Amino acid sequence: xxNRGRNSSQGYALLTPTLAVMALALAAPLLLMAITSLKNxxxxxxxxxWTLAHYGEVLGRASYRALFLRSVLISAAVTVVTVGLAYPxxxxxxxxxxxxxxxxxxxxIPFWTSYLLRVFAWKIILGFNGVINSxxxxxxxxxxxxxxxxxxxxxxxxxxxHAWAAFAILPIYVSLEKIDRSLLEAASDLGDSALRRFLxxxxxxxxxxxxxxxxxxxxxxxxxxxxxxxxxxxxxxMIANLIEVQFNAVGNWPLGAALSLVGMAMVAVIAGLFVASxxxxxxAAR
Amino acid sequence: xxxxxxxxxxxxxxxxxxxxxxxxxxxxFNDSQFIAFPLSGFTTRWYAGLAADTAMLHALGNxxxxxxxxxxxSTLLGLTAAKAVTHYRxxxxxxxxxxxxxxLFIPDIVLGISLLLLLGAVGLPLSLAAVVxxxxxxxxxxxxTVLIARFEGFxxxxxxxxxxxxxxxxxxxxxVTFPLMLPGITASLLLTFITSFDEFLVAYFLSGTEATLPxxxxxxxxxxxxxxxxxxxxxxxxxxxxxxVVLAEYVRNLGVKKPMVGA
Numbered sequence: 334x335x336n337r338g339r340n341s342s343q344g345y346a347l348l349t350p351t352l353a354v355m356a357l358a359l360a361a362p363l364l365l366m367a368i369t370s371l372k373n374x375x376x377x378x379x380x381x382x383w384t385l386a387h388y389g390e391v392l393g394r395a396s397y398r399a400l401f402l403r404s405v406l407i408s409a410a411v412t413v414v415t416v417g418l419a420y421p422x423x424x425x426x427x428x429x430x431x432x433x434x435x436x437x438x439x440x441x442i443p444f445w446t447s448y449l450l451r452v453f454a455w456k457i458i459l460g461f462n463g464v465i466n467s468x469x470x471x472x473x474x475x476x477x478x479x480x481x482x483x484x485x486x487x488x489x490x491x492x493x494x495h496a497w498a499a500f501a502i503l504p505i506y507v508s509l510e511k512i513d514r515s516l517l518e519a520a521s522d523l524g525d526s527a528l529r530r531f532l533x534x535x536x537x538x539x540x541x542x543x544x545x546x547x548x549x550x551x552x553x554x555x556x557x558x559x560x561x562x563x564x565x566x567x568x569x570x571m572i573a574n575l576i577e578v579q580f581n582a583v584g585n586w587p588l589g590a591a592l593s594l595v596g597m598a599m600v601a602v603i604a605g606l607f608v609a610s611x612x613x614x615x616x617a618a619r
Numbered sequence: 620x621x622x623x624x625x626x627x628x629x630x631x632x633x634x635x636x637x638x639x640x641x642x643x644x645x646x647x648f649n650d651s652q653f654i655a656f657p658l659s660g661f662t663t664r665w666y667a668g669l670a671a672d673t674a675m676l677h678a679l680g681n682x683x684x685x686x687x688x689x690x691x692x693s694t695l696l697g698l699t700a701a702k703a704v705t706h707y708r709x710x711x712x713x714x715x716x717x718x719x720x721x722x723l724f725i726p727d728i729v730l731g732i733s734l735l736l737l738l739g740a741v742g743l744p745l746s747l748a749a750v751v752x753x754x755x756x757x758x759x760x761x762x763x764t765v766l767i768a769r770f771e772g773f774x775x776x777x778x779x780x781x782x783x784x785x786x787x788x789x790x791x792x793x794x795v796t797f798p799l800m801l802p803g804i805t806a807s808l809l810l811t812f813i814t815s816f817d818e819f820l821v822a823y824f825l826s827g828t829e830a831t832l833p834x835x836x837x838x839x840x841x842x843x844x845x846x847x848x849x850x851x852x853x854x855x856x857x858x859x860x861x862x863x864v865v866l867a868e869y870v871r872n873l874g875v876k877k878p879m880v881g882a
Contacts, residue, residue: 344707348715351700351759355719358752362733369736418632425629429622438865439633443640445860448817449836450853454639457646462655464642495639548724556726559819563840573728580732580824590736593729601724 370590379587387591397575397592401599404555404572407486411493412551416543418494419501423542424535426502427509437506444499452560455492459483459564484566492564493554501546508542509535533618540615547611548604555600572596640857647851652844665851675852678835682816685747685831689754690812696755697762697807698800705770719763722756730756731824738825745827753821758811765810769803809867813860 370387373380391397426436443451458464459482466478482488512535520530554560558573565571572592579589646654650662669675700719704712722730734753738745777799781791819833826834836852839845 341707341709344703344709347699347703347707348709351696351719351763352715354696354755355721355759358734358756359718359721359730362730362737365736365740366729366733418635421625421628422632425625429625436629438868440636441864442857442861443636445813445864446640446643446853446857447833447836449819449833449840450643450849451640453840453849454642457642457654458639460655462653464638464656467656495635498636552724552726556728556820558728559837573726576728576732580735586736589732593732597725597729600726604724 366590366594370587370594372587374585374587387588388595390588391591391595400570400572400575401596403486403570404596405599405603407489407569407571408551408554410486410490411497411554412547414490415494415497415501415550416505416546419498419546420505420543423502423505423509426506427512437503440502441499448496449559451496452492452563455488455495456483456564459488459491483564484569486565486569488564488566489560489569489571492560493550493557496560497550497554500549504545504549505539505542508539508545512538537615537618540611544608544611547607551607552600552604555596643850643853643857646847647854649847652847654843654846654850665847666855669848669851669855672848674830675832675835678830678832681747681826681829682832685750685754685822686812686816688751689758689815690808692751693755693758693762693811694766694804694807696759697766698804700759700763701766701770705767705773706775716763720760723760727757727818727820728824731821734821735824745825747826747829747831749825749827750822750831753825754815754818757818757821758814761814762807762811765807766800766803769800769806773799805867805870809864 371383371385373382373384374387422440426433426440430436456463460466461478461480461483463482465482466475469475470478516534516538517530520534521527525533555571556573558571558577561569561571561574573596576589576592576596579585579592583589645658647665648661648663649658650660650664651658700715703709704716709715731753734749734756735745738749743749777795778791781795782788786794817833818831819837822831822834823837830838836849839849
């Protein structure tokens, strides 16, 4: 390649602004967050000295541990449900229709409005006088509105599976679309059944899309406090709600910083383990 | 084949995606304060009320400003970085890309809070500029992904041919590089603008007294009597963005023919 040596300083010059912005807006604030989490809290401000007490509280309190666990479980459920529902849809568009573009536009249109309102819409759907309850009552299938639809982890999972669907459909579709069709024909010619062909060729080759989608959904949903607050009720509260309260209503920034860092580390470890094991499993399947 | 059950599934899934979103236009024309069935009659008064709501218009202006600046800056930063990693063989490209993509692996609430702490430490006020900074974190990784994909499908021989035929660097950029990159740049501008325009979690911690549109909407959700107007706003955003997306796709397809780039 021509652009080696002499020109590489030009390349570094092109890369520097982006790296500088990220260092200023990402690395420095995260470092500061780590420092803040070690500060003593007194009243509504910081006190002298350093402490690990906030980490002790974050890791030690049973109610916090339960909240971390619940958040991870809800986000994992959201990821599985969203990817699981989107996969057949993406498969249909990639392999079973000629009008791919029309389908892709049709599938993305519902996402071009406010995230908050898409989440809020589920409150209207699942609510006491909502779409489901009034529909069932009009059909005389129930006499009283069902109250178990809203304000629980189930409502959070359904709402988020809807809100994040595009982030699953598009990456999976792209990876399915890239599959060389002659591989599929070869498998059929060599006697593979449709199911075997799917498990040996289509699924492993589409794994990059599945893994990408899973990360794109799992990470942000752990940090969402809007959906739990609107449709989750007390049983659907997540760790982001606790963090938000520390920074606004309670004003305990060091504890909030410690909660954020522990949550972030947990999400990163789980996401990393997932990517590594999914890649290993894909290799084994081939 | 099970192709029939698969298409049945596809239409059922489409219904799952559309029904909640159709709630917005349906209740925005409903002549009742209460968001519940049965519907009570047709009205456009919620739209009229919205047009007269100065707080909403101010927030809309703020969101447009933040979205425009964020999309221009993040596309520019994505463009230079994408050019650097695809056209030069640099040492440390891998770690640099990983660092730039790091925000994809960090929950947005953490990004917002850490910037809030930084502003507090250096004594800067919460402002729309702070929101732009936060949105850059969220948007630059998206811009970079879209633009690298575009640069990788880019035939460098075309640039060399242009140089061989006597064009200088600047003319080569304008007549060869830029037209080839235009679809990628458009996609990046659109994606980052929409992301910033709709971003709530980061803006929530950084906007201070200057509300963006999602912050305004969040504030309104607490007041039941304001809901029909908020739903009307959601219906308008939906209509305008669909029109924009269809237009952008149309323009993009006028240029180079290539498969659609995912988000």
